[in-house]
Amino acid sequence: xxxxxxxxxxxxxxxxxxxxxxxxxxxxxxxxxxxxxxxxxxxxxxxxxxxxxxxxxxxxxxxxxxxxxxxxxxxxxxxxxxxxxxxxxxxxxxxxxxxxxxxxxxxxxxxxxxxxxxxxxxxxxxx
Amino acid sequence: xxxxxxxxxxxxxxxxxxxxxxxxxxxxxxxxxxxxxxxxxxxxxxxxxxxxxxxxxxxxxxxxxxxxxxxxxxxxxxxxxxxxxxxxxxxxxxxxxxxxxxxxxxxxxxxxxx
Numbered sequence: 094x095x096x097x098x099x100x101x102x103x104x105x106x107x108x109x110x111x112x113x114x115x116x117x118x119x120x121x122x123x124x125x126x127x128x129x130x131x132x133x134x135x136x137x138x139x140x141x142x143x144x145x146x147x148x149x150x151x152x153x154x155x156x157x158x159x160x161x162x163x164x165x166x167x168x169x170x171x172x173x174x175x176x177x178x179x180x181x182x183x184x185x186x187x188x189x190x191x192x193x194x195x196x197x198x199x200x201x202x203x204x205x206x207x208x209x210x211x212x213x214x215x216x217x218x219x220x
Numbered sequence: 221x222x223x224x225x226x227x228x229x230x231x232x233x234x235x236x237x238x239x240x241x242x243x244x245x246x247x248x249x250x251x252x253x254x255x256x257x258x259x260x261x262x263x264x265x266x267x268x269x270x271x272x273x274x275x276x277x278x279x280x281x282x283x284x285x286x287x288x289x290x291x292x293x294x295x296x297x298x299x300x301x302x303x304x305x306x307x308x309x310x311x312x313x314x315x316x317x318x319x320x321x322x323x324x325x326x327x328x329x330x331x332x333x334x
Contacts, residue, residue, distance in 0.1 A: 178270055179234065181243045194307035197240045218306050 146215045148206060151186050155179070168205040180204065191219045229280060237286050242270055243295060251298040 144164050146183055154216040158173055168184060169175045184200050187193070195203075203209050213219050245266055253259040276282055305312035 105238065171285060177239055178242050178267065181239055185246055186245065190306075192304055194304040194310075197243060200243060201239055 122167075139214065139219055141210075141214055144219070145210055147190060148187060148209055148213065150182060151190055152206060153185070155183060163206070165206050165210060170204065183210070187213065193219055227279070232277070234282050234286060238270070241286065241289050241293060242266075245289075248293065248298055248301065249297065250299040252296075258303075 102142060116209055132133060149163055149165060152158060152163050152167070152169075152173075157175060160200060167173060167182050170177065175183075180203075181200075184195065184203055187209055188200075193213070193216060195212070199212070228273045246263060250259055251299040253262045273285055276285065307313060317330055
């Protein structure tokens, strides 16, 4: 009896639903602007200055490199006089620093600080 | 001269193979030697092995050495290498994928039978 009454009442009531989701319907702990991405791992947005600082620190702390020559436009093999294997080592250090996994073919092409900074900055999962 | 060009192309391909081999071997060394104080001497030893053959000029010898190195790498590969979690093979890969756009949740609790 009560359930039939309830069903009849519910059949006649219509709660207005706004298309963008009103405060009545969304729980308060869901921040509306981040929607479904708030719980993914894709959220660490790095500033470009942070990226530049960290990459330059890595390159400066490499034992075969003279720290005073390192700028953000430096080419590893031409300006710093490094070997191609040293290049590989620097890229591995960058991968470890930013918790990235760079595919082999891409990693082969990263030859200078500028390229490294661009790659890391444009990578969605760099942290 | 097509001879010189093809020679240079072969050398360039070999250099790329060497770089990729060094990269994989270094990552493998890191997976095997988890503790940093063990990794550094091992990485140095690996670098020495690569540097010892740095000045070989004969193309056939280089090819043979690269094949040799790759087979050694295959022999020593770690069965459970460390892969960054979000990369394919890692533990977080496709764990929380973004739902396709345009899908919404319809909040109709209590009104399902209408």
